[in-house]
Amino acid sequence: MIEINPARPRAPRSDGEQSRERLLHAALALFAQQGFAKTSTREIAEAAGTNLAAIKYYFGDKAGLYRAVFFELQSAPEEEIERFGGAQLSLRDALRGLYIGLIEPLKQGELTTLCMKLHMREMLEPTGLWAEEIDKGIRPMHEALVEVLCRHVGVARPDDEIQRLAVCVAALGVHLHVGRDVTDALAPNLNATPDALDRWLERLVMYAEAMVAAEVQRRRSTG
Structure with a gap:
């Protein structure tokens, strides 16, 4: 699952922090559009209004900058799991926590779109970071969701x-990112405003609850 850090109030940044952030966002746009191999550090520095020395100072080299862009602009899996994985949570609250992590980033517009493009490009033109993302990011979140579902379906071990x-429950939210351009073309009102995105949250929880209920019923009927 891909989750971009929700916007949070921040204290004023120092010049160094601002320079580093400009590099991150300039690199995101270029890497997402052109890929890692076809993007030069000179292009990134020019787009960020800084110099090549700044890239070396903050990130070491282009690979270090790419890695920072790929991982720093998304929330840590631990934060997401804390939102939905608690054993004390009802199924509805757990699902709300899961989908909040997928809905809120959509309100950031272009930033989230570029992050999604970057991840898709990494899958097509792998540098090795996608495998790391699966292992250290997606896998822990999937396993946490599996635990939630085991608890609420009433089974001791996942089959x-x-x-x-778990794949289907997650897919409801992930598709809003992967298929955003298709949804915007077919039914643009569904993503047009923050209120419309909030409505997605309520609907996804409702649909996922129905999926869990269907699985519980299937198990009862098959004995």
Whole structure:
């Protein structure tokens, strides 16, 4: 799952912090559009209004900058798991926590779009970071969701059907990112405003609850 850090109030940044952030955002736009291999550090420095020495100072080299862009602009899996993985949470609250992490970034507009493009490009033109993202980011979140579903379906250990259910529950939210341009073309009102995105949150929780209920019923009927 791909989750971009929700916007948070920040204290005024120093000149160094501002320079580093400009480099991150300039690099994000160029890497997302052109890929790692076709993007030069000179292009990034020019787009950020800084110099090549700043890239070396803050990130070491182009690979270090790419890595920072890929990982720093998304929330840590631990933060996301804390939002939905608590054993004390009801199913509805757990699902709300899961989907908040997917809905809120959509309100950031172009930043989230560029991050999604970067991840898609990394899958097509791998540098090795996508495998790391799966192992250290997506896998822990999937396993936490599986635990939630086991608890609420009433099984001690996950089987293939719980794994399948977890993929489907997550897919409801992930598709809003992966298929954003398609949704905007087919039904633009669904993503047009923050209120419309909030409505997605309520609907995704409702749909996911129905999926979990269907799996519980399937298990009862098959004994």
